[in-house]
Amino acid sequence: MAERSLIFPAAEYRGRTARLQQGMEAQGLDALLLTAAADVFYVTGFLTRFWESPARPWFVVVPRSGDPVAVIPAIGADLMGRTWMPVIRTWEAPDPFDDGISLLTETLAGLVPERGRVGLPMGLETHLRMPLADFETLRSSLAPRAFVDATACVQRVREIKSDAEIAKVREACAIGARAFARVPQFAAEGRPLDAVFRDFQVALLEAGADWVSYVAGGAGPDGYGDVISSAGPEQLARGEVLMLDTGAVKDGYFCDFDRNFAIGRATDAARRAHAALWQATEDVVKLLRPGLRACDVHRLLRDALSRHGATVSRGRLGHGLGVALTEWPSFTPRDETPLRAGMVLSLEPCCETGDGRIMVHEENLVLREDGAELLSPRAEADLPVVGR
Amino acid sequence: MAERSLIFPAAEYRGRTARLQQGMEAQGLDALLLTAAADVFYVTGFLTRFWESPARPWFVVVPRSGDPVAVIPAIGADLMGRTWMPVIRTWEAPDPFDDGISLLTETLAGLVPERGRVGLPMGLETHLRMPLADFETLRSSLAPRAFVDATACVQRVREIKSDAEIAKVREACAIGARAFARVPQFAAEGRPLDAVFRDFQVALLEAGADWVSYVAGGAGPDGYGDVISSAGPEQLARGEVLMLDTGAVKDGYFCDFDRNFAIGRATDAARRAHAALWQATEDVVKLLRPGLRACDVHRLLRDALSRHGATVSRGRLGHGLGVALTEWPSFTPRDETPLRAGMVLSLEPCCETGDGRIMVHEENLVLREDGAELLSPRAEADLPVVGR
Structure with missing residues (x-):
């Protein structure tokens, strides 16, 4: 050998x-x-x-x-x-x-x-x-x-990734995207959440991940209470929103992005929240430039969410990634790290949807001299409905 | 939900x-x-x-x-x-x-x-x-x-596991065993090692693992140089020995055991090494008692390997496990931790097979007042041949 x-x-x-x-x-x-x-x-x-x-x-x-x-x-x-x-x-x-x-x-x-x-x-x-x-x-x-x-x-x-490193993260993101595309095959009303997590990990491996270092998610009506849990046997119900988040690994490099799915039908509240998250991401991707500080990105995301009618949640709204699932900087009000070309970043706007619930949306990108270039294939603008 | x-x-x-x-x-x-x-x-x-x-x-x-x-x-x-x-x-x-x-x-x-x-x-x-x-x-x-x-x-x-904890490790071991039983379906001459690792992880998930925190292994003629690697695209060759080792997780509890497979045919050297590893395990399982120290177990394994004609390799020959892939004590000459009833342990005899190569065999067990009780379904005594 x-x-x-x-x-x-x-x-x-x-x-x-x-x-x-x-x-x-x-x-x-x-x-x-x-x-x-x-x-x-x-x-x-x-x-x-x-x-x-x-x-x-x-x-x-x-x-x-x-x-x-x-x-x-x-x-x-x-x-x-x-x-x-x-x-x-x-x-x-x-x-x-x-x-x-x-x-x-x-x-x-x-x-x-x-x-x-x-x-x-x-x-x-x-x-x-x-x-x-x-x-x-x-x-x-x-x-x-x-x-x-x-x-x-x-x-x-x-924090400054070489072209070779960026290619690896892009590959990990493509693997994640292929697995997310298969979620409609296994997420539906009545399916236990732990079975969905398991199927999603299988899909990531079959899509080419060397291994799956991170899968988390949540499900609930109009959002979820928590985004870091493992899954139990509770069954998905019609009208709930399911979120899956993954750090799949290729040659030691991570992706870290999530996707939301409505089970059977999308409620108006979930649809509106998803649209605001998606549009806020769209807006801020266009504004990212070297020289902004991490706290500026937090402010841009917060303002964009407000503009699109969403209530921004507490906590960080994105971070670096690469050879770890998460790296610095953190898009929080207190992180003044300057952004530089070559940084690989996650934009992760999060909004409150009421009753202690949140929805979160995430994309990965690399910052170039002239702006952001997405590494994760862009989510659909409209909250996708599965198991209809 | x-x-x-x-x-x-x-x-x-x-x-x-x-x-x-x-x-x-x-x-x-x-x-x-x-x-x-x-x-x-x-x-x-x-x-x-x-x-x-x-x-x-x-x-x-x-x-x-x-x-x-x-x-x-x-x-x-x-x-x-x-x-x-x-x-x-x-x-x-x-x-x-x-x-x-x-x-x-x-x-x-x-x-x-x-x-x-x-x-x-x-x-x-x-x-x-x-x-x-x-x-x-x-x-x-x-x-x-x-x-x-x-x-x-x-x-x-x-280090002293409750019955509830022991049941969880046993469940993780059963998941591992079901996945190992499927190895003949995907390991054969010409298959890339990374594809085998991927299929094995899928098998672990399908067998009920919540996630797969650890898979490693190796392959080579009469043994492998390394037991902690990830896998590359190199293809399995006829007559090689493939080892797969896993820490699959169920409700936060780990198994940690491995299995060896001969690809197409088993060489005499690999068969003899496997028999010695298997028999040394068999002997020492019968001798384990509370009151022995970790270093005593190392000596017992070393002596048993010699008795069965194998050359013991350096390094530790087993350890504790439970809420982590590996826990103390370590079966090395220098660890004097006394064994106690309720410890969950891995016996991991390892022998040199020449040319810088080794073979390793591993089982998990719980130590009771009157001796060891296996948690991993026992390996076959004879090195199994796959893809014949």
């Missing part, structure tokens, strides 16, 4: 490393320590679902110059050996007495001068995927070296 | 809370702070795939006495409101200036005296699922209260 090829040519990863190193230089960082699945995948191309097991930490160190170093459990040596990564150091994990910490300490000590600085993502939307006690051991072993926040350093690089 | 019911009656969660509180009492903890998906699910029953989004942290605080408190993003209020959790506090997340930290600080300050101690899982197989900078703010805001390691406190409770 042939060895599996890299997702992208090594040049893609070398470019990412160089851009991270520019950011490190600007911030005076001697090394970057990455522990989270998305960051490790971004630098190395190491693609596995093994992150599902919390047993072992995985480390990638990006030095100020030169190639990154993988410091990983031996079980990953074969797979990491098939990526572009030139230096791979392993230990037998899990080890209750030293789970890679002495190896990581030695690696960082060799790359960072005594008075140097190690960057680590510590800010919004990050977490340290290693035991906290081990991190504290690492930090004190490496003193007087300082650990400082490198969230912005990583985010400013990851 | 009817509201979704809890996975278990509230009494199950009250019992878990009481057992955590006994451990906290013994360790002198005034509160326990939980941030990881499995811990939050364990205490609350809050089941969602939304953990896939790294955007928001989620907190559960277990006080020394009384009910736990959920401190969560507003987007989860509806779903958490359908669990048994009596106290739910929310904020609008993500918030770049205060992502729940003032609310969490206030909650902990109200429950923990000034000289008190907050427990947090910080040890092996844990991580803190919140931004590290926010944790440091929390810690200094709450000083002189101390944050101490509560890994053992949580593990000693979670």
Whole structure:
């Protein structure tokens, strides 16, 4: 059997490393320590679902110059050996007495001068995927070296997608769209919601998803109370609105968009809400430009929803995506991240429909110098009715 | 549409809370702070795939006495409101200036005296699922209260499964077994490995999985180099061994076992390795008893593999499972965790088959006072041949 090829040519990863190193230089960082699945995948191309097991930490160190170093459990040596990564150091994990910490300490000590600085993502939307006690051991072993926040350093690089990355998200979106097109085959009055979720996941796989990392949704009269639930055996009823949302994965890249369907017939309220969500998206897609801030997009969406007669709901109205289901920035009133060409974004207007219910609509796009280009095939303007 | 019911009656969660509180009492903890998906699910029953989004942290605080408190993003209020959790506090997340930290600080300050101690899982197989900078703010805001390691406190409770939990893992295993029974329908010479992975995931969903959090595997002559890869387009060849491993999920509970298949014909080496793996499992299943330590199980498996003529490979040879794909303990030479009745475990002997290749075999079981009871329907003793 042939060895599996890299997702992208090594040049893609070398470019990412160089851009991270520019950011490190600007911030005076001697090394970057990455522990989270998305960051490790971004630098190395190491693609596995093994992150599902919390047993072992995985480390990638990006030095100020030169190639990154993988410091990983031996079980990953074969797979990491098939990526572009030139230096791979392993230990037998899990080890209750030293789970890679002495190896990581030695690696960082060799790359960072005594008075140097190690960057680590510590800010919004990050977490340290290693035991906290081990991190504290690492930090004190490496003193007087300082650990400082490198969230912005990583985010400013990851948020600008290459053409190759954009093509992958577009492919994931096309898979999502093919699966959504099959919803009328399995969503109808009387069908249990968990069966619909299951059929939808099968449809995503049959449409070409490598795997389905996220499916959520809801159903109810004129909207749903919740958009993050798993499904129970409750049956769809005539006149309800069903929403399905998915993060399907192709070569490690996500789509993240949803679709609404009326079961049997559409109520006036649901139709009106859907039209307002659709039209607000249409309006804001035309207005997106580099230089707007995330909070400006929130305001544009909120204003567009009001203009089209909908009551905007609280919470964020969109976000970035790519190697994770959701990435920064967040379209909220408080996120001032400037939009830049190359960002892949989700527009996700959400409105209240009464009685604690909401409806939400979502599209994915890439921002270009001259405006937005949709990546998800556009939803129908009118709320589709299924199982009629 | 009817509201979704809890996975278990509230009494199950009250019992878990009481057992955590006994451990906290013994360790002198005034509160326990939980941030990881499995811990939050364990205490609350809050089941969602939304953990896939790294955007928001989620907190559960277990006080020394009384009910736990959920401190969560507003987007989860509806779903958490359908669990048994009596106290739910929310904020609008993500918030770049205060992502729940003032609310969490206030909650902990109200429950923990000034000289008190907050427990947090910080040890092996844990991580803190919140931004590290926010944790440091929390810690200094709450000083002189101390944050101490509560890994053992949580593990000693979670590792003993209730009958209701064991039934869920058994159901997940039965789903896995039904999907493995369908492998001969889609694995054959010439089929691309990624298509086989996709078909296997469809089979798991059709067999009743709510979702498929983990599929990995490998294929090669007399074994595979790697057991954590995703799949590429490489085609299965006659005489190769295909291994598929899955963590399928039912009501938040995992199975984690694998099966091997020979494509077209089985080589003598692959047949012998499979027989040794199968027989070593058979031997050790009969020997498992409460009171053995995890490292004893490793030794028993290693000795059994040698006795049956196989070369044991490095790495762990099994582990716990339940609300995560893998849980502690680990069957390695260095893990001295004592086995106790009620533990759900994976036996995963692995042997080298030459040329950098391995074969691995896996079953799931629950340990009872008088020995092991299999949860995964037992593999065939002889390596099955498919696509003949």
